[in-house]
Amino acid sequence: DAKTTQPNSMESNEEEPVHLPCNHSTISGTDYIHWYRQLPSQGPEYVIHGLTSNVNNRMASLAIAEDRKSSTLILHRATLRDAAVYYCIPRRSNYQLIWGAGTKLIIKP
Amino acid sequence: DADVTQTPRNRITKTGKRIMLECSQTKGHDRMYWYRQDPGLGLRLIYYSFDVKDINKGEISDGYSVSRQAQAKFSLSLESAIPNQTALYFCATSEPGDTGELFFGEGSRLTVL
Numbered sequence: 148d149a150k151t152t153q154p155n156s157m158e159s160n161e162e163e164p165v166h167l168p169c170n171h172s173t174i175s176g177t178d179y180i181h182w183y184r185q186l187p188s189q190g191p192e193y194v195i196h197g198l199t200s201n202v203n204n205r206m207a208s209l210a211i212a213e214d215r216k217s218s219t220l221i222l223h224r225a226t227l228r229d230a231a232v233y234y235c236i237p238r239r240s241n242y243q244l245i246w247g248a249g250t251k252l253i254i255k256p
Numbered sequence: 257d258a259d260v261t262q263t264p265r266n267r268i269t270k271t272g273k274r275i276m277l278e279c280s281q282t283k284g285h286d287r288m289y290w291y292r293q294d295p296g297l298g299l300r301l302i303y304y305s306f307d308v309k310d311i312n313k314g315e316i317s318d319g320y321s322v323s324r325q326a327q328a329k330f331s332l333s334l335e336s337a338i339p340n341q342t343a344l345y346f347c348a349t350s351e352p353g354d355t356g357e358l359f360f361g362e363g364s365r366l367t368v369l
Contacts, residue, residue: 179355190260190346190360191299234298238355246298 151235156251167220169235174215178237182209182220185249186231188192194220194233228255230254259283262347262361270369275334277364279347288330289315289348289358290322293363299346305330306352337368 152170159165171180182194195202195209197218202209208221222229234249260281264331269275279288286307291299303322311324319341323331334341345364350356 181355183358188362190348190362191358192360193357196355244299244301244358246300248296248298 150245151237151247153235153250154190155248156253158253158255160226161202161254161256165222165225165252167233167252168217169219170217172216173237179237180209180211180218181238183236184231184233185234191234206244220247225254227254227256257364258357258362260347260349260361262364264364265362266365268367268369269337271338273337275337275366277332277345277366279330279361281328281349283349283359285349285351286327287350287352288324290330290332291346291348292316293344293346302332342366342368
């Protein structure tokens, strides 16, 4: 199974962009890259996923390296409500999700 | 109302007691999951079910059992609770397919004394 490496924590100022990195050098060619986040005292929630191309949705953008060994989740304008633990998860199928410890994102007002 | 509802939200019990955590969903999904989260760690899969007649063990199923009573209901049981089962438990659902988004409940915090 693909393993991931994420910073333990990151800080950002409110209303500034945030770039959350993830290394997944052992990812296979068919593993999608998923990002979830977990707000305090809540269950995880889906953020975005992609395979090879960069992806955008209303919450974030996902930039995937050409060799697929790393990806970056981009929050274009962070708010206090974006303070959460962000998980980068290479995924082939639901039951093969391997969750790491994630990155704790701290937003400073 | 939440799409995925877990009960109880908090439970304190003693070693050796039988505990059941219940999960119900209004998403209409066939796939349901039980995860465990320990402090500072990611989630680990306990059991998953792709439909009422299909139940499978995850990576940490020892000491746990499940029951899929209906498409909408998936229960997790600890037959004889032990202190190292103290954790936060999450139920989730998803649509079929390898990229289906997971929808999580708010969690059930279990403390075993």
